Amino acid sequence: MAEIVTLAEAVTELVNDGDQVALEGFTHLIPVAAGHEIIRRGRRDLTLVRMTPDIVYDQMIGAGCARKLVFSWGGNPGVGSLHRFRDAVQNAWPAPLELEEHSHAGMANRYVAGASGLPFAVMRGYTGTDLPSVTTTIKPITCPFTGERLTAVPAINPDVTVIHAQRADRAGNVQMWGLVGVQKEAVLAAGRSIVTVEEVTDELAPVPGQVVLPSWAVTAVAEVAGGAHPSYAQGYSDRDNTYYQEWDAISRDRATFENWLTEAVLA
Amino acid sequence: MTGTSVETSGHAAHTASEMMSVAAARALRDGTSCFVGIGLPSTAANLARRGHAPNLTLIYESGALGAKPDSLPLSIGDGILAETADAVVGVPEVFNYWLQPGRIDVGFLSAAQLDRFGNINTTVIGGDYANPRVRLPGAGGAPEIAASCREVFIVVKQSRRSFVDKVDFVTSVGHGSGAGDRARLGLPGAGPTMVITDLGVFRPDPGTAELVLEQVHPGVTVQQVREATGWELAVASEVGTTTAPTAGELTALRALTGGPDGNDG
Numbered sequence: 001m002a003e004i005v006t007l008a009e010a011v012t013e014l015v016n017d018g019d020q021v022a023l024e025g026f027t028h029l030i031p032v033a034a035g036h037e038i039i040r041r042g043r044r045d046l047t048l049v050r051m052t053p054d055i056v057y058d059q060m061i062g063a064g065c066a067r068k069l070v071f072s073w074g075g076n077p078g079v080g081s082l083h084r085f086r087d088a089v090q091n092a093w094p095a096p097l098e099l100e101e102h103s104h105a106g107m108a109n110r111y112v113a114g115a116s117g118l119p120f121a122v123m124r125g126y127t128g129t130d131l132p133s134v135t136t137t138i139k140p141i142t143c144p145f146t147g148e149r150l151t152a153v154p155a156i157n158p159d160v161t162v163i164h165a166q167r168a169d170r171a172g173n174v175q176m177w178g179l180v181g182v183q184k185e186a187v188l189a190a191g192r193s194i195v196t197v198e199e200v201t202d203e204l205a206p207v208p209g210q211v212v213l214p215s216w217a218v219t220a221v222a223e224v225a226g227g228a229h230p231s232y233a234q235g236y237s238d239r240d241n242t243y244y245q246e247w248d249a250i251s252r253d254r255a256t257f258e259n260w261l262t263e264a265v266l267a
Numbered sequence: 268m269t270g271t272s273v274e275t276s277g278h279a280a281h282t283a284s285e286m287m288s289v290a291a292a293r294a295l296r297d298g299t300s301c302f303v304g305i306g307l308p309s310t311a312a313n314l315a316r317r318g319h320a321p322n323l324t325l326i327y328e329s330g331a332l333g334a335k336p337d338s339l340p341l342s343i344g345d346g347i348l349a350e351t352a353d354a355v356v357g358v359p360e361v362f363n364y365w366l367q368p369g370r371i372d373v374g375f376l377s378a379a380q381l382d383r384f385g386n387i388n389t390t391v392i393g394g395d396y397a398n399p400r401v402r403l404p405g406a407g408g409a410p411e412i413a414a415s416c417r418e419v420f421i422v423v424k425q426s427r428r429s430f431v432d433k434v435d436f437v438t439s440v441g442h443g444s445g446a447g448d449r450a451r452l453g454l455p456g457a458g459p460t461m462v463i464t465d466l467g468v469f470r471p472d473p474g475t476a477e478l479v480l481e482q483v484h485p486g487v488t489v490q491q492v493r494e495a496t497g498w499e500l501a502v503a504s505e506v507g508t509t510t511a512p513t514a515g516e517l518t519a520l521r522a523l524t525g526g527p528d529g530n531d532g
Contacts, residue, residue: 026344027329028346028349052407072406073404074404075404075405077341077343078305078306078341078342090400101390102406103407103411104328104358104362104407105363108358108361108362108363109359112363124367124411124415124455125410125414128437128448128452128454129406129410129439130396130437130438131406131410149453178346178350178355179344179349180330182357182359185359239341241341244342
């Protein structure tokens, strides 16, 4: 059963140095507050997994939390590049960053395999691209029934997955809706999970299109209103597009970034 | 945004970027489905749906099937997409159930680099993979969009930096190394059938699969297009001129982007 705890307690207990950590949320419901807590706790040598490393991973990479990134698209959506990510790849600042690079379809299937308790997933993908030549976790496989050549990608089973959802009840059952991305798969694939929520309520009134994660599938729930900002929580907040645009200038320069980190996260 | 403005008789003044978005929008047929990439493709697809193609089904990789946004989303996951969609599904479902079996008519993509066979690079530029000169965002949904949609349109700002003789990394396959390559690789869709830039419109030669300049936009010369191409450009025997944006198209586009200097994706 999920324990309802503070965010600081959840991160302190469940995220360790050297862990493989997935923060998921596909543009919507990104667990940004949890990412900042991981920075504050000074976690290091993490293998960060995320389909769309955007601002929160730019911040965690710039803060020195990451040793490796497993991903499929690293950018500031609708704005441009991630400058801390680029600085880490191009200049090893503040530390070298190993990459394991996939496509979205490949990452989604890796989580599905992880959630399904299978060693790998099979898909049509990557054929003819240069990705298999730089990523060892993309391999050809022959269908045993038809002989067709397909692609296999290994399961992702993070040590801990962190997501943000709209609500949980007091028993720790989690409810989310809107664009639900790959969060269910990422939680079910993980050894441990942390869910931050906009609010903890007595009852979870049904919402169209909802996904419910039963309490016994989640390790810890923490109430963090606004915990997805600058992304959004449908029904609670809107996407702060200005923040995404302003991040471009803040992140471009190491000193400006470090000032931001000190004032906005560490203070 | 180039800032250059073109005045054509009977039509409103427009920028080269606006011409590109309008030409890209016109390529989308009403009643079809379009897997919409981030940036310029999203601008074009939303413009098409507001104009000649009101029954265009917009599919975003974030899980919104049949999104009908009333303003241009900044990202592929803005709330307006889910709120207006016919169906909202998880990301594994988008790729496995909807894209992979070939249910989607058009994949609409952009590129940092494009070669003569419509192969796309959005991964790294210069150096080598481990030590690139420029690290780009990467693949996202594009490799499988390029593989599995029935056909692919590419919209990209053209220069010698983007139209290159050889892409530094093949992120998404166009026609590979030429005609027949897609079939050899087992890629189900037809691949790029049209490339729209701020200078003109290109289609692959049916015999060689190499991109051929078929149309220039108003005020653009073939020589200008050659100069903005990093290979010996194939040019159609008769090069047409794109119809300039109509006042209605420009009004609709500017309502989406916030004006000629607004966000174009």
